[in-house]
Amino acid sequence: MPQPAGFAFLERDGVVVITHHGRTATTLRGARAADFLEDVEDGDAQEIMARLTGNYRRGNERQARNHPRNKGR
Structure with a gap:
């Protein structure tokens, strides 16, 4: 499995915004941000951000749901 890449974060006034390829993935506040x-x-910042964002959407969920092998699930 390749190493996570494309994550960045911005800290402002105690709030941390984590982005993936320029799109907001999650926002952390309070103790979680600290x-x-x-x-x-x-x-490793990339690994930590990937873990915190979880399994964010990849954009192909609808297409996979409509695939013939997934009918009836």
Whole structure:
């Protein structure tokens, strides 16, 4: 599995906005934002941001749902 890439974050007034390829993936506030900033200093920022954003949509969900092998699920 390739390493995560394309993530960036912006911190402003205690709020952290994580983007993926320029699109907002998640927003962290309060304790979660503070914990994130501490973790980024210690570890791989791309990996941490990928973990926090979870399984964000890729844009092909509707197409996969309508595929013949997925009918009846």
